[in-house]
Amino acid sequence: MPTDEELIEGCAKEDRHMQYQLYQKYSGQMYAICLRYCKMQQEAEDVLQEGFVKVFNHIKTFRKESSLFYWIKRIVINTALNHQRNKLYMYPMVDVAELRQPSANHDMLAGLQLEDLMGMIQDLPSGCQTIFNLYAIEGYKHHEIAELLGVTEGTSKSQYARAKQLLQEKLEKLESTNYGSRR
């Protein structure tokens, strides 16, 4: 497998073989990100495709200020957000009422498969799903999310709280089901 430097150089020359190598190297991780931001597999594939086309078209401008992985990840997330923006336009996010804070502090995700977690995130409402991904997993701050999505910081916070509550409920339900089945 070529190094990142070789991949960048080859892709800048539009060498199809190197483009394929780069795709092979990063497409799995990027597809996992796309799945988190999308509802369906087909939609995630569209985002992945569009993201990699952007990567290959703009790789000449990559200034190596960060690692190639994070540069590609940023492009893929931005592409996913662009897809989400269309949905957010149709179903705008609003503040939700004060929610009950989840009390569980033990590791509720232990024993769950990646696809189970992915399914839970995909089941969230679009606005909640995007903000949960950005805040909980990518590590963005609420004011950054607000700027990124064109919503207020309060909306971001309340949508995140809503996402968290929905996930807690799902996890608790799953836990009780598992407990019941074990018993």
Add this chain to the structure above:
Amino acid sequence: MEAADNNEFFESQWRQAFDGASVPPSPMVWERVEARLATQKEGKYRKAIFYYRWAAAAMTTVAVGLGVALLLNGTSSLVENEIAGNTKENVVNSQAAQSPELRDMKMENEVASTTSTLTEDDKPEFYQKDTKPFLAVATIGNSGSEAIRQVATPIDETSASEENMFDVAIPSVTGIFSSERLASNLSKLEVNHLYGVVRPMQRKKKELGDQPLLAGLGVGSGTFNPNYGFRSGGNLFASASTDEASLVAENSGELKTNDFNAANGLVGAASSRTYNESNAQGGTFSFGASIGKRIFRKILVHTGLQYGRYNSNGSTNLVLNDESNDKRYALNQVSLLSDDILNVFSSSQYSYDGERTKITNTYEFISVPVKVGVILLDRRAGIVLNTGVSNEFLLGSVIKGKDLEDVRTKSGDRSPYRSVYLNGTLGLEVNYAINSHYKVVVEPYYRQAITSLTKNTDGYASAPRLWGVQAGVRYELR
């Protein structure tokens, strides 16, 4: 505090769960990415080729136009009003030259000064105007670049299997058809994805030894300017007086151009009796053949052999009448050394004619250009920047004019011309592949003399320059 800890714990759980998560996407995603990239690239090429085609068409039109203009206009030139303003001067024959009365009358009409260093104001009007440029050169459509055609040539199976990236869809396609034969035919046609987009071409890397030899034939036309001038930078100026006949006769066979120059006092200066070939542009025509080879991916070298006739248009009122044979000869520094003129001087029956007459000095050259081409575009349409040197071997020159005998001068020891002079050349070639072997080539170019066409002992120099367009056909021996 506890709530904050709970929040952080919750988020870190999810972050860890997805840290390094990887889900292999469907192979079709890459097919679609590849198809998108190919479509974009094809769009870029189409745009570029559109402009290059127009550029090639425009250059061809210019070249053909110049050629047609050359044919229609012949080799005449000179502005008519330059001729119209001149009056016919009295004939001064060799007997009259001996007459003191006539000589005195003549001297009164001539400029008193015998120096050749004239200021701009001192120069006759004739020298302060540029003569109108004429037509056209021809050269050979030599050398050039090799373009890789953008036809969708299938990659060979070895490279395809090595690349291991295009064949993913083949099984699914072949599986649709019950006939193995049909499936294998489809495989050959490389219908290996389902998106209806032409599969991106894999350009086969060429080894240097694979690069073809190039051979070309071409013609060209343009404008030629001998660009005469004293080495100090002034225009060529020559004059004659009634003394000249005897001087010439006395020095028959030994004349140098300086003998004809007013500066050395051998001849009287007469501003109305001049020969001017400075800034006298004329048409050119040439043809030839070339060969070349690409030595690196973006570099090719080429050379060739071409014959060219370069015209320089001017006027003179130094016309020598051979009265015994009723023939007239145009005089200038060159023609004075020709055998034809020396024969007239050897007889006693000659006179000078002061009527200004249009003349054309036609130089014949064999050129051997050696050029290096930098390939700027290497597609079906190609662009090559050519630069190099060109040796011009002089075959001779002929001065022609209406009712004048041809005065021929060859290169050699007695000639004021060098046998060969060196040019620097710069051209921009546009080529277009009409099939796998033939290309049409059009190249506008500029040549500037590096060494003088004339011998420096003559006191003046000529640094010819030539603008032209050459067009031709090139064959690639693959």
